[in-house]
Amino acid sequence: MDIKDQVIALIAEQAMLEVSDVSETSTLESLGIDSMGLVESIFSIEEAFDISVPFNANRPEDSDFDLTSVATIIAGIETLIAQQKTEKSIG
Amino acid sequence: MKRVVITGAGTINALGISVAETFEAMREGRCGIGALEFRDVERLSIRIGGQVKGYDPEAQFNRQQIALYDRFTQFTLLAAKEAIAQSGLIFSGELAETSGVVLGTAGGGVSTWDDNYRSVYEAGKNRVHPFVVPKLMNNAATSHVSMEHNLKGPTFTVSTACASSNHAMAQAFSMVRSGMSKVMITGGSESMLCFGGVKAWEGLRVMSRDACRPFSANRNGMVQGEGAGVFVFEEYEHARARGADILAEMIGVGMSSDAADIVMPSRRGATRAITGALRDAGISPDQVGYINAHGTGTAANDKTESAAVADAFGAHADDLMISSTKSMHGHLIGGTGAVELLACIMALRDGIIAPTIGYEEPDPECALDVVPNVAREANIDVALNNAFAFGGLNAVLALRKI
Numbered sequence: 384m385d386i387k388d389q390v391i392a393l394i395a396e397q398a399m400l401e402v403s404d405v406s407e408t409s410t411l412e413s414l415g416i417d418s419m420g421l422v423e424s425i426f427s428i429e430e431a432f433d434i435s436v437p438f439n440a441n442r443p444e445d446s447d448f449d450l451t452s453v454a455t456i457i458a459g460i461e462t463l464i465a466q467q468k469t470e471k472s473i474g
Numbered sequence: 475m476k477r478v479v480i481t482g483a484g485t486i487n488a489l490g491i492s493v494a495e496t497f498e499a500m501r502e503g504r505c506g507i508g509a510l511e512f513r514d515v516e517r518l519s520i521r522i523g524g525q526v527k528g529y530d531p532e533a534q535f536n537r538q539q540i541a542l543y544d545r546f547t548q549f550t551l552l553a554a555k556e557a558i559a560q561s562g563l564i565f566s567g568e569l570a571e572t573s574g575v576v577l578g579t580a581g582g583g584v585s586t587w588d589d590n591y592r593s594v595y596e597a598g599k600n601r602v603h604p605f606v607v608p609k610l611m612n613n614a615a616t617s618h619v620s621m622e623h624n625l626k627g628p629t630f631t632v633s634t635a636c637a638s639s640n641h642a643m644a645q646a647f648s649m650v651r652s653g654m655s656k657v658m659i660t661g662g663s664e665s666m667l668c669f670g671g672v673k674a675w676e677g678l679r680v681m682s683r684d685a686c687r688p689f690s691a692n693r694n695g696m697v698q699g700e701g702a703g704v705f706v707f708e709e710y711e712h713a714r715a716r717g718a719d720i721l722a723e724m725i726g727v728g729m730s731s732d733a734a735d736i737v738m739p740s741r742r743g744a745t746r747a748i749t750g751a752l753r754d755a756g757i758s759p760d761q762v763g764y765i766n767a768h769g770t771g772t773a774a775n776d777k778t779e780s781a782a783v784a785d786a787f788g789a790h791a792d793d794l795m796i797s798s799t800k801s802m803h804g805h806l807i808g809g810t811g812a813v814e815l816l817a818c819i820m821a822l823r824d825g826i827i828a829p830t831i832g833y834e835e836p837d838p839e840c841a842l843d844v845v846p847n848v849a850r851e852a853n854i855d856v857a858l859n860n861a862f863a864f865g866g867l868n869a870v871l872a873l874r875k876i
């Protein structure tokens with residue numbers, strides 16, 4: 384499964400929806416994911432991809448991680464994986 | 475002052491997953507204590523407990539609920555559902571605004587602490603699930619009962635070790651008696667049967683490796699249990715007006731602090747709580763027919779409690795019955811008084827006194843009628859429920875047949 388399919392599967396599970404109900408243009412809000420669901424989704428993403436997502440629930444808009452839609456989440460994860468892989472190989 | 479009655483009861487514990495199953499086990503003198511089953515149990519020296527066996531959280535709750543509900547919360551919600559269903563009450567409007575929840579627990583989400591410490595210390599993980607805090611907090615169970623049943627009045631958790639649920643019920647009783655609330659949901663729960671929970675208790679060297687034998691000369695310690703007991707306390711006229719089935723009447727409470735030692739019980743502190751309950755209920759000692767003892771099965775508790783009962787009741791101490799049902803369901807710590815209140819209700823309502831099982835040898839320092847090994851039929855009017863906690867905090871409840 385590629386990153387996109389994995390993210391969609393995680394978000395669908397969180398929203399208790401079928402994978403087919405989640406598209407790249409969906410927003411978390413439109414899928415019925417509330418603020419608790421959001422932090423839980425970020426946790427599942429971190430666990431699944433072994434990355435650390437910079438996110439503060441007090442000021443989500445200040446996070447470097449763009450949560451606007453499923454597509455921006457996927458893009459954010461791809462960037463983090465690339466960055467954190469580099470950090471690990473340097474470290 | 476208002477009269478306070480009990481119109482609903484619910485439980486889950488090692489003896490059963492309902493009040494009916496628990497009553498049946500108590501009548502039969504069945505032992506719910508057995509081999510503990512959880513991760514790393516082989517590293518413990520104490521390997522028995524009153525564990526709730528065959529319980530499947532996924533049959534009761536969905537995935538999102540399980541992510542939020544520690545085992546002690548799950549037990550509480552199941553017991554509350556049974557109690558509120560029995561009462562027939564539906565909370566809306568003004569009744570919802572004034573009805574609240576006061577529950578006891580000593581440890582709260584112990585297995586949530588345990589699992590997550592294990593994850594960060596032992597497994598070396600640097601990330602925990604986001605709901606660890608709302609899952610482990612001591613008031614989690616209370617809040618979820620409030621949310622589930624639309625109870626919007628005074629709501630909080632009481633934590634006084636082994637007296638937690640008795641103190642909680644004393645508080646709920648006072649709130650209904652004063653007229654503050656028409657209905658309060660009360661009782662308590664505990665679930666510390668996990669590696670860290672039992673390991674901590676092991677350290678005290680007060681646990682038995684084989685059985686809980688309260689008042690028996692060969693007793694060798696306490697055995698932990700787990701579960702919940704939840705009750706609906708309701709103002710008498712309110713209950714009568716709607717034709718509710720009344721299980722028993724709560725008539726008084728006595729509370730005291732030993733102000734002496736953090737673990738050793740005090741005869742005088744216990745006596746003051748018992749006599750305080752009699753005075754509060756406005757009854758004389760000879761009206762009491764049954765006491766559900768704190769009866770932990772430790773050397774210290776059982777002889778101190780026996781002496782306190784002798785002091786509080788004088789000659790009548792020889793005429794009343796006193797049993798410890800911890801011999802069957804184990805010591806539920808902060809939830810124990812709530813499950814033990816069921817034995818008081820069974821005594822008052824059904825005329826059946828639950829036995830002290832595992833009783834093998836009389837102890838001259840516990841020379842009371844402890845209803846050894848076999849349940850007994852008896853017609854009694856008043857029952858007491860004793861709880862004497864670590865920290866020297868005591869709470870005794872008095873109930874009457876109705």
